[in-house]
Amino acid sequence: MKFAFFDTKPYDKPSFDKFGRENGVTFKYYDTKLNEDTVDLAHGYDGVCVFVNDTVNAAVIDRLCEMNVKVVALRCAGFNNVDMKYAFGRIHVLRVPAYSPYAVAEHAMAMLLTSIRRIHKAYIRTRDFNFSLAGMTGFDLHGKTVGIVGTGKIGRVFIDICRGFGMRVLAYDKFPAKGLDNGDTIRYVDLDELFTKSDIISLHCPLTEETYHLINEETLAKCKRGVVLINTSRGALVDAEALLAGIKSRKVGAACLDVYEEESDFFFEDFSGHILEDDVLARLISMPNVIVTSHQAFLTEEALSNIAETTVKNIVEFFETNHCPNELCYRCGSTEDCKDGKCF
Numbered sequence: 001m002k003f004a005f006f007d008t009k010p011y012d013k014p015s016f017d018k019f020g021r022e023n024g025v026t027f028k029y030y031d032t033k034l035n036e037d038t039v040d041l042a043h044g045y046d047g048v049c050v051f052v053n054d055t056v057n058a059a060v061i062d063r064l065c066e067m068n069v070k071v072v073a074l075r076c077a078g079f080n081n082v083d084m085k086y087a088f089g090r091i092h093v094l095r096v097p098a099y100s101p102y103a104v105a106e107h108a109m110a111m112l113l114t115s116i117r118r119i120h121k122a123y124i125r126t127r128d129f130n131f132s133l134a135g136m137t138g139f140d141l142h143g144k145t146v147g148i149v150g151t152g153k154i155g156r157v158f159i160d161i162c163r164g165f166g167m168r169v170l171a172y173d174k175f176p177a178k179g180l181d182n183g184d185t186i187r188y189v190d191l192d193e194l195f196t197k198s199d200i201i202s203l204h205c206p207l208t209e210e211t212y213h214l215i216n217e218e219t220l221a222k223c224k225r226g227v228v229l230i231n232t233s234r235g236a237l238v239d240a241e242a243l244l245a246g247i248k249s250r251k252v253g254a255a256c257l258d259v260y261e262e263e264s265d266f267f268f269e270d271f272s273g274h275i276l277e278d279d280v281l282a283r284l285i286s287m288p289n290v291i292v293t294s295h296q297a298f299l300t301e302e303a304l305s306n307i308a309e310t311t312v313k314n315i316v317e318f319f320e321t322n323h324c325p326n327e328l329c330y331r332c333g334s335t336e337d338c339k340d341g342k343c344f
Protein backbone atom coordinates (compact mmCIF):
# COMPACT_ATOMS: atom_id res chain seq x y z
CA MET A 1 0.00 0.00 0.00
CA LYS A 2 1.22 3.49 -0.85
CA PHE A 3 0.11 6.50 1.15
CA ALA A 4 0.66 10.21 0.65
CA PHE A 5 1.51 11.65 4.07
CA PHE A 6 0.62 15.33 4.51
CA ASP A 7 1.83 17.95 7.01
CA THR A 8 4.90 15.88 7.84
CA LYS A 9 7.09 16.86 10.76
CA PRO A 10 10.52 15.35 11.48
CA TYR A 11 9.20 13.57 14.57
CA ASP A 12 6.58 11.69 12.47
CA LYS A 13 8.99 9.81 10.23
CA PRO A 14 10.89 7.36 12.50
CA SER A 15 7.82 5.58 13.87
CA PHE A 16 5.86 5.62 10.58
CA ASP A 17 8.90 4.29 8.70
CA LYS A 18 9.35 1.54 11.29
CA PHE A 19 5.74 0.31 11.39
CA GLY A 20 5.28 0.89 7.65
CA ARG A 21 8.36 -1.18 6.80
CA GLU A 22 7.21 -4.02 9.05
CA ASN A 23 3.75 -4.08 7.46
CA GLY A 24 4.30 -3.33 3.77
CA VAL A 25 2.99 0.24 3.83
CA THR A 26 5.12 2.95 2.22
CA PHE A 27 4.68 6.63 2.91
CA LYS A 28 5.55 9.54 0.63
CA TYR A 29 6.12 12.42 3.02
CA TYR A 30 4.95 15.90 2.06
CA ASP A 31 5.61 18.95 4.24
CA THR A 32 2.56 20.71 2.89
CA LYS A 33 -0.90 20.39 4.39
CA LEU A 34 -3.67 18.66 2.45
CA ASN A 35 -6.15 21.10 0.95
CA GLU A 36 -7.75 21.90 -2.41
CA ASP A 37 -4.45 23.24 -3.78
CA THR A 38 -2.32 20.27 -2.76
CA VAL A 39 -4.71 17.34 -3.14
CA ASP A 40 -3.25 16.36 -6.55
CA LEU A 41 -0.08 15.24 -4.76
CA ALA A 42 -2.12 12.18 -3.74
CA HIS A 43 -2.38 11.04 -7.37
CA GLY A 44 -1.38 7.37 -7.72
CA TYR A 45 -1.65 6.62 -3.98
CA ASP A 46 -4.04 4.23 -2.24
CA GLY A 47 -4.75 6.72 0.50
CA VAL A 48 -3.78 9.89 2.30
CA CYS A 49 -2.51 10.12 5.85
CA VAL A 50 -3.50 13.41 7.49
CA PHE A 51 -3.35 15.28 10.80
CA VAL A 52 -5.43 17.84 12.68
CA ASN A 53 -4.87 20.86 10.45
CA ASP A 54 -5.23 19.18 7.06
CA THR A 55 -8.47 20.01 5.26
CA VAL A 56 -10.71 17.17 4.11
CA ASN A 57 -13.71 19.10 2.78
CA ALA A 58 -16.12 18.25 -0.04
CA ALA A 59 -13.81 19.57 -2.78
CA VAL A 60 -10.84 17.58 -1.45
CA ILE A 61 -12.97 14.44 -1.11
CA ASP A 62 -14.29 14.81 -4.68
CA ARG A 63 -10.77 15.13 -6.07
CA LEU A 64 -9.50 12.17 -4.00
CA CYS A 65 -12.36 10.06 -5.38
CA GLU A 66 -11.63 11.17 -8.95
CA MET A 67 -8.04 9.98 -8.43
CA ASN A 68 -9.32 6.67 -7.03
CA VAL A 69 -7.82 7.33 -3.59
CA LYS A 70 -9.79 5.06 -1.29
CA VAL A 71 -8.86 5.94 2.26
CA VAL A 72 -8.27 8.94 4.49
CA ALA A 73 -6.17 7.68 7.40
CA LEU A 74 -6.29 10.24 10.20
CA ARG A 75 -3.29 10.00 12.48
CA CYS A 76 -5.25 11.67 15.28
CA ALA A 77 -8.44 11.17 17.29
CA GLY A 78 -10.39 14.36 16.49
CA PHE A 79 -12.04 14.57 13.05
CA ASN A 80 -13.63 18.02 12.98
CA ASN A 81 -11.40 18.82 9.96
CA VAL A 82 -13.19 16.13 7.90
CA ASP A 83 -16.60 16.70 6.31
CA MET A 84 -17.90 13.36 7.56
CA LYS A 85 -21.35 13.80 6.09
CA TYR A 86 -19.89 14.34 2.63
CA ALA A 87 -17.36 11.53 3.04
CA PHE A 88 -20.15 9.01 3.69
CA GLY A 89 -20.52 6.70 0.70
CA ARG A 90 -17.55 8.29 -1.07
CA ILE A 91 -14.35 7.61 0.84
CA HIS A 92 -13.41 5.62 3.93
CA VAL A 93 -12.13 7.57 6.94
CA LEU A 94 -10.04 5.78 9.55
CA ARG A 95 -8.72 7.33 12.75
CA VAL A 96 -6.66 6.61 15.86
CA PRO A 97 -9.26 6.82 18.62
CA ALA A 98 -6.75 6.72 21.46
CA TYR A 99 -2.99 6.84 21.55
CA SER A 100 -2.15 8.20 24.95
CA PRO A 101 -4.78 9.95 27.00
CA TYR A 102 -1.99 10.32 29.59
CA ALA A 103 0.06 12.50 27.22
CA VAL A 104 -2.76 15.05 26.89
CA ALA A 105 -3.99 14.93 30.49
CA GLU A 106 -0.45 15.24 31.87
CA HIS A 107 0.19 18.21 29.57
CA ALA A 108 -2.99 19.87 30.85
CA MET A 109 -1.72 19.51 34.41
CA ALA A 110 1.77 20.67 33.41
CA MET A 111 0.27 23.85 31.97
CA LEU A 112 -1.94 24.39 35.00
CA LEU A 113 0.94 24.05 37.48
CA THR A 114 3.25 26.18 35.32
CA SER A 115 0.64 28.88 35.19
CA ILE A 116 -0.56 29.06 38.78
CA ARG A 117 2.92 28.58 40.33
CA ARG A 118 4.47 31.06 37.85
CA ILE A 119 7.12 28.55 36.73
CA HIS A 120 7.35 30.23 33.31
CA LYS A 121 8.24 33.50 35.07
CA ALA A 122 10.65 31.85 37.53
CA TYR A 123 12.53 30.10 34.70
CA ILE A 124 13.24 33.41 32.99
CA ARG A 125 13.97 35.29 36.22
CA THR A 126 16.55 32.89 37.65
CA ARG A 127 18.34 32.61 34.30
CA ASP A 128 18.90 36.34 34.69
CA PHE A 129 20.09 35.80 38.32
CA ASN A 130 16.98 37.59 39.51
CA PHE A 131 16.03 35.70 42.67
CA SER A 132 13.23 38.01 43.75
CA LEU A 133 9.88 36.40 44.62
CA ALA A 134 7.80 39.51 44.03
CA GLY A 135 4.65 38.70 42.06
CA MET A 136 5.25 34.95 42.28
CA THR A 137 2.50 34.04 44.76
CA GLY A 138 0.42 31.12 43.52
CA PHE A 139 -2.36 29.06 45.11
CA ASP A 140 -2.78 25.48 46.34
CA LEU A 141 -4.66 23.09 44.09
CA HIS A 142 -5.60 21.00 47.12
CA GLY A 143 -9.22 21.64 48.06
CA LYS A 144 -10.00 23.56 44.85
CA THR A 145 -12.87 22.64 42.54
CA VAL A 146 -12.08 21.65 38.97
CA GLY A 147 -14.83 21.55 36.34
CA ILE A 148 -14.24 18.98 33.62
CA VAL A 149 -16.23 19.18 30.39
CA GLY A 150 -16.04 15.80 28.66
CA THR A 151 -15.35 12.70 30.71
CA GLY A 152 -14.03 10.45 27.96
CA LYS A 153 -10.58 8.92 27.90
CA ILE A 154 -8.57 12.10 28.46
CA GLY A 155 -11.08 13.75 30.81
CA ARG A 156 -11.06 10.70 33.08
CA VAL A 157 -7.26 10.54 33.26
CA PHE A 158 -7.26 14.25 34.09
CA ILE A 159 -9.83 13.60 36.83
CA ASP A 160 -7.52 10.96 38.34
CA ILE A 161 -4.61 13.40 38.28
CA CYS A 162 -6.71 16.14 39.89
CA ARG A 163 -7.93 13.74 42.55
CA GLY A 164 -4.27 12.99 43.30
CA PHE A 165 -3.89 16.67 44.13
CA GLY A 166 -6.90 16.54 46.47
CA MET A 167 -9.21 18.54 44.22
CA ARG A 168 -12.97 18.23 44.05
CA VAL A 169 -14.37 17.42 40.62
CA LEU A 170 -17.52 18.74 38.96
CA ALA A 171 -18.02 16.98 35.65
CA TYR A 172 -20.27 17.51 32.65
CA ASP A 173 -20.70 15.16 29.72
CA LYS A 174 -23.46 14.76 27.17
CA PHE A 175 -23.16 11.03 27.81
CA PRO A 176 -22.06 10.65 31.46
CA ALA A 177 -19.82 7.69 32.25
CA LYS A 178 -21.39 5.07 34.47
CA GLY A 179 -19.83 4.65 37.91
CA LEU A 180 -17.77 7.85 37.82
CA ASP A 181 -19.98 10.03 40.03
CA ASN A 182 -19.29 9.08 43.67
CA GLY A 183 -21.74 11.63 45.05
CA ASP A 184 -18.94 13.34 46.91
CA THR A 185 -15.54 14.23 45.42
CA ILE A 186 -16.62 13.59 41.82
CA ARG A 187 -20.09 14.75 40.80
CA TYR A 188 -21.85 15.14 37.47
CA VAL A 189 -23.59 18.53 37.32
CA ASP A 190 -25.16 20.64 34.60
CA LEU A 191 -22.99 23.12 32.71
CA ASP A 192 -24.37 26.11 34.63
CA GLU A 193 -23.33 24.66 37.98
CA LEU A 194 -19.94 23.70 36.56
CA PHE A 195 -19.36 27.25 35.34
CA THR A 196 -20.50 28.94 38.53
CA LYS A 197 -18.70 26.70 41.04
CA SER A 198 -15.39 25.78 39.41
CA ASP A 199 -12.07 27.41 40.28
CA ILE A 200 -10.50 25.73 37.28
CA ILE A 201 -12.24 24.57 34.08
CA SER A 202 -10.66 22.05 31.73
CA LEU A 203 -12.14 21.15 28.34
CA HIS A 204 -11.97 17.54 27.16
CA CYS A 205 -14.94 17.27 24.80
CA PRO A 206 -14.85 17.14 20.99
CA LEU A 207 -15.54 20.15 18.79
CA THR A 208 -19.06 19.85 17.38
CA GLU A 209 -21.79 22.31 16.40
CA GLU A 210 -23.00 22.02 19.98
CA THR A 211 -19.66 22.73 21.64
CA TYR A 212 -18.49 25.49 19.25
CA HIS A 213 -17.61 28.53 21.40
CA LEU A 214 -18.73 26.75 24.56
CA ILE A 215 -16.62 29.30 26.38
CA ASN A 216 -18.01 32.66 25.31
CA GLU A 217 -18.94 36.01 26.80
CA GLU A 218 -22.12 34.65 28.33
CA THR A 219 -20.62 31.52 29.89
CA LEU A 220 -17.56 33.42 31.13
CA ALA A 221 -19.93 35.83 32.89
CA LYS A 222 -21.22 32.88 34.95
CA CYS A 223 -17.73 31.86 36.06
CA LYS A 224 -16.01 32.71 39.32
CA ARG A 225 -13.75 35.74 39.25
CA GLY A 226 -10.21 34.45 38.74
CA VAL A 227 -11.25 31.21 37.05
CA VAL A 228 -8.43 29.33 35.33
CA LEU A 229 -9.27 27.91 31.90
CA ILE A 230 -7.43 24.97 30.34
CA ASN A 231 -8.08 24.00 26.72
CA THR A 232 -6.20 21.01 25.33
CA SER A 233 -9.10 19.88 23.10
CA ARG A 234 -9.89 22.08 20.12
CA GLY A 235 -9.41 25.82 19.71
CA ALA A 236 -12.93 26.66 18.58
CA LEU A 237 -14.38 25.46 21.88
CA VAL A 238 -13.31 28.89 23.11
CA ASP A 239 -14.27 32.27 21.68
CA ALA A 240 -10.77 33.73 21.85
CA GLU A 241 -11.95 37.35 21.74
CA ALA A 242 -14.29 36.76 24.68
CA LEU A 243 -11.44 35.06 26.54
CA LEU A 244 -9.15 38.03 25.87
CA ALA A 245 -11.84 40.39 27.17
CA GLY A 246 -12.23 38.17 30.25
CA ILE A 247 -8.49 38.33 30.90
CA LYS A 248 -8.41 42.10 30.49
CA SER A 249 -11.33 42.54 32.90
CA ARG A 250 -9.56 40.19 35.43
CA LYS A 251 -12.54 37.81 35.32
CA VAL A 252 -10.24 35.09 34.01
CA GLY A 253 -7.29 34.53 36.33
CA ALA A 254 -5.24 32.48 33.88
CA ALA A 255 -5.58 30.58 30.62
CA CYS A 256 -3.64 27.52 29.49
CA LEU A 257 -4.15 26.97 25.78
CA ASP A 258 -2.70 24.11 23.77
CA VAL A 259 -5.12 24.82 20.94
CA TYR A 260 -6.40 27.97 19.24
CA GLU A 261 -9.27 28.49 16.83
CA GLU A 262 -7.08 29.84 14.03
CA GLU A 263 -4.14 27.59 14.87
CA SER A 264 -3.88 26.01 11.40
CA ASP A 265 -2.39 29.29 10.13
CA PHE A 266 0.42 29.23 12.69
CA PHE A 267 0.83 26.19 14.90
CA PHE A 268 3.61 23.68 14.16
CA GLU A 269 5.58 26.31 12.18
CA ASP A 270 8.38 28.73 13.10
CA PHE A 271 7.14 32.32 12.87
CA SER A 272 9.86 33.75 15.11
CA GLY A 273 11.26 35.98 12.36
CA HIS A 274 7.87 37.25 11.26
CA ILE A 275 5.21 39.69 12.38
CA LEU A 276 2.27 37.73 13.75
CA GLU A 277 -0.81 38.80 11.81
CA ASP A 278 -3.33 37.48 14.35
CA ASP A 279 -3.83 40.28 16.88
CA VAL A 280 -5.91 38.18 19.27
CA LEU A 281 -3.29 35.43 19.45
CA ALA A 282 -0.47 37.97 19.80
CA ARG A 283 -2.31 39.77 22.61
CA LEU A 284 -3.12 36.52 24.39
CA ILE A 285 0.52 35.42 24.23
CA SER A 286 1.61 38.81 25.59
CA MET A 287 -0.41 38.29 28.78
CA PRO A 288 1.60 37.18 31.83
CA ASN A 289 -1.17 34.82 32.89
CA VAL A 290 -1.65 33.07 29.54
CA ILE A 291 0.39 30.08 28.48
CA VAL A 292 0.16 28.93 24.89
CA THR A 293 1.68 25.71 23.58
CA SER A 294 1.25 24.85 19.92
CA HIS A 295 -0.92 21.72 19.99
CA GLN A 296 1.83 19.90 21.80
CA ALA A 297 -0.18 17.91 24.33
CA PHE A 298 -0.06 14.69 22.30
CA LEU A 299 3.68 14.86 21.71
CA THR A 300 5.24 12.08 23.76
CA GLU A 301 7.34 9.16 22.54
CA GLU A 302 4.65 6.75 23.64
CA ALA A 303 1.91 8.62 21.80
CA LEU A 304 3.94 8.95 18.57
CA SER A 305 4.66 5.23 18.55
CA ASN A 306 1.03 4.33 19.29
CA ILE A 307 -0.22 6.72 16.58
CA ALA A 308 2.02 5.17 13.92
CA GLU A 309 1.27 1.61 15.01
CA THR A 310 -2.51 2.10 15.00
CA THR A 311 -2.54 4.08 11.73
CA VAL A 312 -0.58 1.36 9.94
CA LYS A 313 -2.71 -1.37 11.53
CA ASN A 314 -5.87 0.46 10.38
CA ILE A 315 -4.57 0.67 6.81
CA VAL A 316 -3.48 -2.98 6.64
CA GLU A 317 -6.72 -4.20 8.22
CA PHE A 318 -8.83 -2.13 5.86
CA PHE A 319 -7.07 -3.24 2.68
CA GLU A 320 -6.86 -6.89 3.72
CA THR A 321 -10.42 -7.33 5.03
CA ASN A 322 -12.34 -4.31 3.75
CA HIS A 323 -13.18 -3.78 7.39
CA CYS A 324 -11.63 -1.64 10.12
CA PRO A 325 -13.04 -1.13 13.60
CA ASN A 326 -11.52 2.36 13.62
CA GLU A 327 -13.48 3.48 10.57
CA LEU A 328 -15.55 6.56 11.37
CA CYS A 329 -19.25 6.68 10.81
CA TYR A 330 -20.82 10.01 10.02
CA ARG A 331 -24.05 9.01 11.74
CA CYS A 332 -22.62 8.47 15.21
CA GLY A 333 -19.48 10.52 14.67
CA SER A 334 -17.45 7.70 16.15
CA THR A 335 -16.95 3.99 15.85
CA GLU A 336 -18.75 3.31 19.13
CA ASP A 337 -22.07 2.34 17.55
CA CYS A 338 -20.52 0.80 14.47
CA LYS A 339 -18.69 -2.11 15.95
CA ASP A 340 -19.03 -4.06 12.71
CA GLY A 341 -17.15 -1.25 10.96
CA LYS A 342 -19.65 -1.20 8.08
CA CYS A 343 -19.92 2.54 7.97
CA PHE A 344 -21.00 2.28 4.36
Ligand code: NAI
Pocket: 077, 078, 097, 098, 101, 104, 149, 150, 151, 152, 153, 154, 155, 172, 173, 174, 175, 176, 204, 205, 206, 207, 208, 210, 211, 232, 233, 234, 258, 259, 295, 296, 297, 298, 299
Ligand atom coordinates in the same frame (compact mmCIF):
# COMPACT_ATOMS: atom_id res chain seq x y z
P1 NAI B 1 -13.35 10.75 23.99
O1 NAI B 1 -14.19 10.50 22.80
O2 NAI B 1 -12.82 9.57 24.76
O3 NAI B 1 -14.12 11.69 25.03
C1 NAI B 1 -14.87 12.81 24.64
C2 NAI B 1 -16.00 12.96 25.63
O4 NAI B 1 -16.71 14.15 25.30
C3 NAI B 1 -17.01 11.80 25.58
O5 NAI B 1 -17.23 11.30 26.88
C4 NAI B 1 -18.25 12.43 24.99
O6 NAI B 1 -19.46 11.86 25.50
C5 NAI B 1 -18.09 13.88 25.45
N1 NAI B 1 -18.92 14.80 24.70
C6 NAI B 1 -19.39 14.70 23.42
N2 NAI B 1 -20.16 15.76 23.13
C7 NAI B 1 -20.20 16.53 24.24
C8 NAI B 1 -20.85 17.75 24.56
N3 NAI B 1 -21.62 18.38 23.66
N4 NAI B 1 -20.66 18.26 25.79
C9 NAI B 1 -19.89 17.63 26.70
N5 NAI B 1 -19.26 16.46 26.46
C10 NAI B 1 -19.41 15.92 25.23
O7 NAI B 1 -12.15 11.67 23.50
P2 NAI B 1 -10.74 11.89 24.18
O8 NAI B 1 -9.76 10.91 23.64
O9 NAI B 1 -10.90 12.02 25.63
O10 NAI B 1 -10.34 13.32 23.56
C11 NAI B 1 -11.02 14.50 23.92
C12 NAI B 1 -10.62 15.61 22.98
O11 NAI B 1 -9.24 15.91 23.15
C13 NAI B 1 -10.72 15.22 21.48
O12 NAI B 1 -12.02 15.50 20.97
C14 NAI B 1 -9.70 16.08 20.83
O13 NAI B 1 -10.34 17.25 20.34
C15 NAI B 1 -8.74 16.47 21.94
N6 NAI B 1 -7.37 15.99 21.75
C16 NAI B 1 -6.36 16.91 21.81
C17 NAI B 1 -5.05 16.52 21.66
C18 NAI B 1 -3.91 17.50 21.76
O14 NAI B 1 -2.77 17.18 21.40
N7 NAI B 1 -4.13 18.71 22.26
C19 NAI B 1 -4.71 15.12 21.39
C20 NAI B 1 -5.86 14.22 21.42
C21 NAI B 1 -7.14 14.66 21.57
